Amino acid sequence: MSPERRLGVCAVVHAADRADALAARLARLQRALGRPLAVRVGVAASSPLQADAVAAKFAEAGLSVDDCRRVDDTYFDFSAYGEAAQAFDAASMSGMVFVNDTLVAKHDSPHLLRQFASRVREADALHAAFPMLVGPYRQSEFSVGDGRNDEFVSTFLFHLNASGVAVLRDLVPELAGAKAALEAGQLHAPGLQDELLRLCSVHALQVRHRYLPGDIGRLACKLATAYVERRLSQQVRAQGLVWYVAGGMLGRLLVPLQLALGRVLRPSRGGPSR
Numbered sequence: 374m375s376p377e378r379r380l381g382v383c384a385v386v387h388a389a390d391r392a393d394a395l396a397a398r399l400a401r402l403q404r405a406l407g408r409p410l411a412v413r414v415g416v417a418a419s420s421p422l423q424a425d426a427v428a429a430k431f432a433e434a435g436l437s438v439d440d441c442r443r444v445d446d447t448y449f450d451f452s453a454y455g456e457a458a459q460a461f462d463a464a465s466m467s468g469m470v471f472v473n474d475t476l477v478a479k480h481d482s483p484h485l486l487r488q489f490a491s492r493v494r495e496a497d498a499l500h501a502a503f504p505m506l507v508g509p510y511r512q513s514e515f516s517v518g519d520g521r522n523d524e525f526v527s528t529f530l531f532h533l534n535a536s537g538v539a540v541l542r543d544l545v546p547e548l549a550g551a552k553a554a555l556e557a558g559q560l561h562a563p564g565l566q567d568e569l570l571r572l573c574s575v576h577a578l579q580v581r582h583r584y585l586p587g588d589i590g591r592l593a594c595k596l597a598t599a600y601v602e603r604r605l606s607q608q609v610r611a612q613g614l615v616w617y618v619a620g621g622m623l624g625r626l627l628v629p630l631q632l633a634l635g636r637v638l639r640p641s642r643g644g645p646s647r
Contacts, residue, residue: 379411380497381469383457384431385450387417392427394477396434398486402470403436405490411466412436415444415453448548450528451598455545461538467497468505468534475529485509485530488618493532496616503613504537506606510617515575518568525606526615528598533609540608544601551600556593566604573600 382399386392403410414431416424420443428441444453450473461469470493476486492507499505508531513523533541547565551573554562560570573596584592609615 378467381466382412383471385415385453385473391474396431400434414441417446458542463535472530504609505534506609507532507616517572522603548597552593552597555596
């Protein structure tokens with residue numbers, strides 16, 4: 374009998390005061406799934422943390438750390454996500470969870486994590502050959518084109534099966550093209566989707582206050598990640614299945630309540646805005 378394939382994790386750490394909490398949440402996820410996780414930790418290049426210290430925190434939480442290193446964060450979490458997708462071994466892994474440390478700050482919800490664990494366990498048991506994406510439900514505040522990009526999975530926490538990881542791997546090269554187009558203010562570029570470029574140009578109005586007025590390049594990198602985030606849901610939906618977490622009425626009521634309570638009850642966790 375061949376050994377059971379492992380479930381991988383790509384965890385990205387930016388803020389110095391979030392590593393312990395992120396390790397604790399992943400340990401909780403591991404217990405809920407009832408199987409060991411093979412963890413790959415990326416410490417953002419802009420972070421003050423040292424990779425060895427972060428690896429020790431994850432090991433202390435009871436996690437098996439296969440790799441922990443400093444990673445480029447030009448495209449924020451997607452730089453590390455792309456590296457993990459490229460290194461993914463479909464022969465030994467059934468899928469991969471991708472997560473960044475905002476899970477323990479603005480997205481810290483016990484209900485969300487429980488629901489995510491349940492959906493990942495069920496999706497993994499299907500052994501589907503088609504791509505599957507599991508993650509938190511998001512709905513855009515504005516609609517473009519035929520509306521196919523209105524609903525998507527938020528990529529602070531998501532799971533892809535082996536076929537889904539291949540979809541992400543193929544999309545990562547689009548980051549550079551999207552960044553160049555958005556930095557130049559182009560709403561049409563060869564190989565890119567016009568409606569998503571329009572969406573991202575409007576999204577810029579929501580996030581540009583986080584960046585220095587002259588830092589157009591960094592803002593364009595952020596917008597490029599929003600482009601690929603929606604492309605991921607779009608492509609998996611077209612080829613396979615997107616399974617939303619906490620998208621029902623209970624989730625839409627309970628998760629925001631838990632997030633609000635968390636902001637009041639816990640010490641503030643800082644770090645870069647993303």
